[in-house]
Amino acid sequence: MGLSFLSPLxxxxxxxxxxxxxxxxxxRRTPVPHAFPALRFLKERAIANRRRLQLSHLLLLLLRxxxxxxxxxxxxRPVLRGAGWLPNAEGPVAAALVFDTAPRMTLREGNKTRLQxxxxxxxxxLGKLPAGSEVAVFDTAxxxxxxxxxxxxxxxxxxxxEAATPSVSLPATIAAAKRLLETAELERRELYxxxxxxxxxxxxxxxxxxxxxxxxxxxxxxxxxxxAAVDEAAATMLVIDVSAASSRNLAIESLELSADxxxxxxxxxxxxxxxxTGTEATRPLAVExxxxxxxxxxRGMKPVQPQEGGPxxxxxxxxxxxxxxRQGRVILDGSDDLAADDVRSFTVEVGAPxxxxxxxxxxxxxxxxFIVEALAPAALRKAxxxxxxxxxxxxxxxxxxxxxxxxxxxxLDPPPLADRQWDALAEWIAPGRGLVVWLGPxxxxxxxxxxxxxxLLGGELVRVWRTGDASNFLAPAALDHPILAAFRRVGDAVPxxxxxxxxxxxxxxxxPRAKQDKEDKEDKQGEGGDAxxxxxVVAAYRNGLPxxxxxxxxxxxxxxxxxxxxxxxxxxxxxxxxATGFEPWPFLILANxxxxxxxxxxxxxxxxAGGPATLNLGRRDLPTAVVRAPGGDTFPAAxxxxxxxxxxxxxxxxxxxxxxxxGEAAGVTDGFSANLDASATDFRRxxxxxxxxxxxxxxxxxxxxxxxxxxxKLDRIGxxxxxxxxxxxxxxxxxxxxxxxxFYRPRETAEGERDAVAEFAESLExxxxxGEGGDAxxxxxxxxxxxxxxxxxxxxxxx
Numbered sequence: 083m084g085l086s087f088l089s090p091l092x093x094x095x096x097x098x099x100x101x102x103x104x105x106x107x108x109x110r111r112t113p114v115p116h117a118f119p120a121l122r123f124l125k126e127r128a129i130a131n132r133r134r135l136q137l138s139h140l141l142l143l144l145l146r147x148x149x150x151x152x153x154x155x156x157x158x159r160p161v162l163r164g165a166g167w168l169p170n171a172e173g174p175v176a177a178a179l180v181f182d183t184a185p186r187m188t189l190r191e192g193n194k195t196r197l198q199x200x201x202x203x204x205x206x207x208l209g210k211l212p213a214g215s216e217v218a219v220f221d222t223a224x225x226x227x228x229x230x231x232x233x234x235x236x237x238x239x240x241x242x243x244e245a246a247t248p249s250v251s252l253p254a255t256i257a258a259a260k261r262l263l264e265t266a267e268l269e270r271r272e273l274y275x276x277x278x279x280x281x282x283x284x285x286x287x288x289x290x291x292x293x294x295x296x297x298x299x300x301x302x303x304x305x306x307x308x309x310a311a312v313d314e315a316a317a318t319m320l321v322i323d324v325s326a327a328s329s330r331n332l333a334i335e336s337l338e339l340s341a342d343x344x345x346x347x348x349x350x351x352x353x354x355x356x357x358x359t360g361t362e363a364t365r366p367l368a369v370e371x372x373x374x375x376x377x378x379x380x381r382g383m384k385p386v387q388p389q390e391g392g393p394x395x396x397x398x399x400x401x402x403x404x405x406x407x408r409q410g411r412v413i414l415d416g417s418d419d420l421a422a423d424d425v426r427s428f429t430v431e432v433g434a435p436x437x438x439x440x441x442x443x444x445x446x447x448x449x450x451x452f453i454v455e456a457l458a459p460a461a462l463r464k465a466x467x468x469x470x471x472x473x474x475x476x477x478x479x480x481x482x483x484x485x486x487x488x489x490x491x492x493x494l495d496p497p498p499l500a501d502r503q504w505d506a507l508a509e510w511i512a513p514g515r516g517l518v519v520w521l522g523p524x525x526x527x528x529x530x531x532x533x534x535x536x537x538l539l540g541g542e543l544v545r546v547w548r549t550g551d552a553s554n555f556l557a558p559a560a561l562d563h564p565i566l567a568a569f570r571r572v573g574d575a576v577p578x579x580x581x582x583x584x585x586x587x588x589x590x591x592x593x594p595r596a597k598q599d600k601e602d603k604e605d606k607q608g609e610g611g612d613a614x615x616x617x618x619v620v621a622a623y624r625n626g627l628p629x630x631x632x633x634x635x636x637x638x639x640x641x642x643x644x645x646x647x648x649x650x651x652x653x654x655x656x657x658x659x660x661a662t663g664f665e666p667w668p669f670l671i672l673a674n675x676x677x678x679x680x681x682x683x684x685x686x687x688x689x690x691a692g693g694p695a696t697l698n699l700g701r702r703d704l705p706t707a708v709v710r711a712p713g714g715d716t717f718p719a720a721x722x723x724x725x726x727x728x729x730x731x732x733x734x735x736x737x738x739x740x741x742x743x744x745g746e747a748a749g750v751t752d753g754f755s756a757n758l759d760a761s762a763t764d765f766r767r768x769x770x771x772x773x774x775x776x777x778x779x780x781x782x783x784x785x786x787x788x789x790x791x792x793x794x795k796l797d798r799i800g801x802x803x804x805x806x807x808x809x810x811x812x813x814x815x816x817x818x819x820x821x822x823x824x825f826y827r828p829r830e831t832a833e834g835e836r837d838a839v840a841e842f843a844e845s846l847e848x849x850x851x852x853g854e855g856g857d858a859x860x861x862x863x864x865x866x867x868x869x870x871x872x873x874x875x876x877x878x879x880x881x
Contacts, residue, residue, distance in 0.1 A: 087158045095154030102146035106139060138821075145818040152811035160803045174214035176229070176266035178259035179204055179236070181221040181243055182252050182277040185422035185758055186765040188245045189278070191326035196765075197245055199324040200276035204240050206787045207274060208233055210794050216268060220259045223734075224249040227262050245422070247691040247734040247762060252283045256319070272794075273319035279783075280325065282764030284776045320793055321777060323785045325767045330360035332386070332414055333423035334367075335393055335760060341678070342687040343431040347467040349401035350430050354412045356386050357393040359766070363418070369398040371410040372738065378411070386414075403432045407753045409738040423763040427712075427738045427755040429687040435471040436489035436681060439480070442648060443495060443524065446474040449648045450494055452661040453520075456673040470677065485510050490681035495522030495646040497530075504534030511538075512636030513725050514698060516680025521587045522646030522657065539642050540617030540633030541591040547627060552582035556629055556660075556668075558621040565620055565630065565641070565675045569668075576668055585657040586645040589628050591616035617642060630676070639680045647673075691736045691756040694729055699750045702726040704743040712737025712756075730754070 087093065181204075187197040208217065216229040217236040223246040230236035250258075256275060263271040277283050333356065340351035352369055368383040381400050388394040400410070407429060414424040438457065442449040454472045462468040475483050477497065485491070491507070496519060511517050519539065523546075531542040556578045561570050569576055593616055617631040620641075631642040647669070649656040656662070660669045686695040699707070699721065707719045707728045712735050721728045721743060728741060733756040740753045774781065784790040 085160055087160050089158050092158040093154060095157060096151050098150045098154065099147045101150070102143055106143055142818065142821055145814055145821060149811055149814040149818060152807050152814060156804050156807035156811060160807070173270065174212050174216070174268055175270040175272050176216045176218075176263055176268040177207075177211060177272045177274065178218045178220060178263050179207070179240070180252070180255050180259050180273070180275045180277075181219070181240075182275075182283050183221040183223050183243055183245050184248050184282060184762045185245050186280060186282055186420065186763045187278060187324075188422055189326055189329060189331075189420045189765050191329065191419065195245075196278050196324045196326065197243060200322065201240050201243060203322055203324070203787060203790055204274075204276060205237060206790060207794065208237055208240075210791060216266060218259065218262055219243075220255050222248040222250055222252055222255050227258055229262070229266070247736065247758060249692060249734065252277060275319055275321045276324060277321060278325040278765055279321070279323050279768050279773060280765045281768060281772075282761035282766075284768065284772075320782045320784060320790075322790060323783055326419070326765070328360065329419045329765070330363065331358070331418045331420045331423070331765075332363060332365055332388065332416075333357050333359070333420070333763060334412060334414060334426045335423075337412055337426040337428060337688075337757065339428055339430060339688065341430070343433065343436075344403070345435045345467060345469050346403075346405050346432055347401075347465070348469065349399045350403065351397055351399050352410075352412060352428065353395060353397045354426065355393045355395050356388050356414070358388040358390060360419075362387070362390075365414050365416045367396055367412065367414055369400060369410060369412050371400065371403070371408065374404075381410075383415075403430070405432050405434070407740075407751060408432050409740075409753055409755060411738070420763065420765065422758065425736075426757050427736065429738065429753050429755040431687065435468050437487055438470050438472045438490045438492060438677065438681070439483050439485070439488045440472045440474045440492045441477055441480045441494065441496070442474060443497075444476045444478070446476045450474040450492075452647050453492060453494060453673060456661070456670045457677060469674070481506075488515070490516040490518065490677055492677065493517070493519045494648045495520060495524045497524040498532075499535070501532050501534030504532065504538045508534075508538045508635050511638030511640060513727075514637040516638060516677065516682070517640040518643070518676050518680050519640065520643045520646045520648070521589070522648060523585075523655075525587065536592065538633070538635065538640060539589075540615070540631065540640070541589050541642075544588040544590050546585055547588050547625070548585050549583065549625070552579075552584075554583045554586075554624050555579050555581060556583065556621060557624040563620045563632075565632075565672075565679050568671050568675050578668065581659050581663040581666065581668065583623060583629075583645055583658045583660075586623065586627070586629070589617075589631060589642065589644045591619070591628070591631060632679075639682070641676045641680045643676070686754055688755050688757070689733060690759050691762070692734050692759075693756075694731045695733055695739070695754045695756070696727055696729045697741055697752050697754060698725070698727050699741075699743055699752060700726055701743075701750060704750065707741050707743035710740045710742075711735050712739065 181197070181200055183197060187200070188195045211217070211233065215233065217233055218227070218229045219225075219236055219239045220227065221243055223244075230239060252275075256273070259273060263273060335355045335357050337355075338353045340353075344350050354367060356367060364385055364387040366383050367386045368380055370378040370380050373379050382398045384396050384398075386394055386396060398412075408431075409427065409429045411425055411427045413426075418424070435458070440446070440450045440453055440457075450472070454474060457470040457472045458468040472492075473483075473488075481503070491510075507517060517538075521543070525543060526546070536542055558566050558569075558578075561567060561573070617633040617640075619628045620630040620632050621628075623629045627644075629644055631644075633640045633642065645658050645660070647658070647661045649662075652662070660666060660672075663669075686693075686697070689695045702723045702725070704721050704726075705723075707721055708716055709719050709730050709732070710716050711732070717732060719728050719730050719741070728743070730739065730741070733739070736756050736758050738753060738755050740751070742752075743750045768776070773783075777783075782793055784793050
């Protein structure tokens with residue numbers, strides 16, 4: 083059991099106890115003379131009064147001295163150490179230091195990054211650890227979860243920390259540090275978290291103004307684990323806040339491309355969203371393309387001046403791109419406090435128009451002309467800028483077509499097909515190709531709903547739904563799906579009611595029903611043809627029945643439309659007027675977007691840094707590929723020969739990656755881009771309410787080296803007595819005030835003094851009856867205006 087002080091120099095304030103002593107010596111009360119003849123009685127009375135006053139003065143003196151001593155001791159910040167219920171304060175500790183090393187930690191303030199500030203405070207912390215302590219250093223970039231052999235080794239690890247794309251979140255890193263501390267043999271365990279306390283650091287935590295978490299179960303489990311880790315560590319950890327007090331920054335929040343794959347001669351539209359933090363600033367935003375020699379060529383530049391709290395969106399149309407894999411970047415010229423969010427990279431594949439097989443009833447050229455013209459207008463085909471190259475074929479010739487070179491297949495009003503054909507289509511789609519099915523009258527009859535059709539389409543036909551008037555039409559409830567995203571520009575202005583639907587199939591999304599269907603589905607899963615459950619509704623009709631559905635098969639997509647487009651204009655048996663109505667531009671957009679979504683390349687041309695990127699090399703005879711990172715490092719990657727794809731997982735470095743497989747002459751060259759997630763550069767500090775939510779209501783926070791040392795000593799030594807001493811000093815000062823007011827009351831009035839003298843005279847009279855004090859009474863009585871007492875009678879004659 084011992085006592086120590088966090089500020090021992092302030093104990094010198096205890097010398098102030100001399101002040102009340104001096105005051106009491108200087109301000110001693112001078113005795114008041116009394117003009118009474120009975121001096122002996124007055125002396126005795128004065129002695130009694132003096133004793134009473136001495137006791138009162140001594141009590142006041144002790145109270146004032148105690149108040150000053152308590153105040154000086156409280157300011158010295160004493161703490162209780164070495165108590166029986168506390169671990170040994172002088173012994174070694176097991177400490178885990180967690181560093182947030184996301185790119186936002188490169189934010190500068192005072193010519194020092196947040197990571198450098200964290201390392202500086204960490205070195206102060208290491209200097210306060212007792213000898214023999216164990217230290218483990220964790221960071222969000224990932225690393226070994228083990229204690230360093232020595233404190234010097236831990237310091238070297240801290241000095242080598244660099245900002246990098248997070249491979250694990252900060253809550254997950256804290257949880258890993260907590261698990262390691264639980265395995266330590268030392269009695270005392272300490273956890274320190276160095277963070278900028280930003281929104282990006284606690285992405286996924288329940289913030290005050292954050293949207294609800296995503297519905298998938300996997301995301302919910304991750305969020306629950308992170309929250310549990312924070313709750314578990316918040317009771318014992320100390321958070322060292324290294325956030326910047328102020329910053330000036332322009333950031334490219336996001337980058338979007340009109341398409342990852344375009345036809346030669348077609349421009350790509352690059353859209354960037356820029357936001358501002360701090361003072362107003364104007365900087366040029368430029369788009370650059372990497373040429374064949376590896377040099378960047380600037381293709382456009384615009385000034386950008388975003389407002390506080392409101393991002394600005396700018397678009398660049400880049401044309402004239404040569405066929406092949408083309409890479410570029412959007413960059414903010416100039417400098418600010420954070421450079422990590424000034425660049426965004428992109429990759430686009432430029433090639434020939436995508437070949438699409440359009441299967442229709444004979445004659446296919448006539449029955450498929452609406453779709454062919456919608457996908458590749460004659461003017462664009464003549465100019466060589468068409469996005470697709472549709473190829474009409476009859477259903478009888480569908481099996482003989484070259485499916486391998488086709489990017490997608492469109493089935494117009496398909497008749498019942500054999501399960502062999504449905505299964506062949508499902509197997510062809512699975513690697514990442516697309517299928518669009520426009521159901522029509524040819525699907526009638528009981529032969530259409532088979533196990534193969536249910537596996538491919540994700541449902542079955544129920545009946546034909548008829549509407550006699552023009553009251554039924556396409557009525558999408560939302561435009562969130564990628565197929566409908568193109569209609570966001572016009573929103574409610576799409577005149578769906580001008581293109582009525584007279585007939586359509588009622589389609590029921592279902593799982594395969596028979597036991598054999600389930601076994602067949604499992605077999606297809608083993609072959610890469612996972613049916614993925616029932617079809618999902620993308621858009622509905624005004625009557626509420628499904629109009630457009632999507633069914634995932636492996637990496638491919640099948641889009642089902644429950645009404646056809648193969649009828650003539652003015653045909654009384656027409657099922658709809660989507661393609662034959664007045665100015666049917668909604669049909670043109672819908673037909674293109676459905677096919678684009680279905681044949682969306684499985685290639686991950688633009689990914690989030692740290693996530694996997696999959697590229698379809700188009701060849702299955704190549705063993706390995708060589709990947710070149712943005713920094714110039716190269717590493718091998720295995721090729722999946724069954725699909726001709728390569729998956730790259732080492733994508734932590736943001737920028738443009740190139741992939742090459744085979745030799746110079748007969749090899750394949752491809753590439754992709756990786757960009758930082760928005761949370762990696764979001765340095766907006768959490769509010770006090772959000773901090774309490776993610777760290778817990780009793781969290782401890784330190785910002786400076788002094789606060790860090792104070793909290794470390796407090797946690798290691800024990801309980802601080804400051805608050806108790808302040809309360810006790812206040813109580814003593816209150817008692818001093820009460821006692822002083824009681825003993826130093828104002829002098830009594832003259833009338834009161836006369837009353838006191840009268841009482842004193844009466845007491846003398848009473849004393850005269852005893853023999854002594856009679857003369858004193860005779861001397862006093864004239865002063866108070868009383869008649870002298872009678873003389874005692876003479877009992878004898880003089881001698």
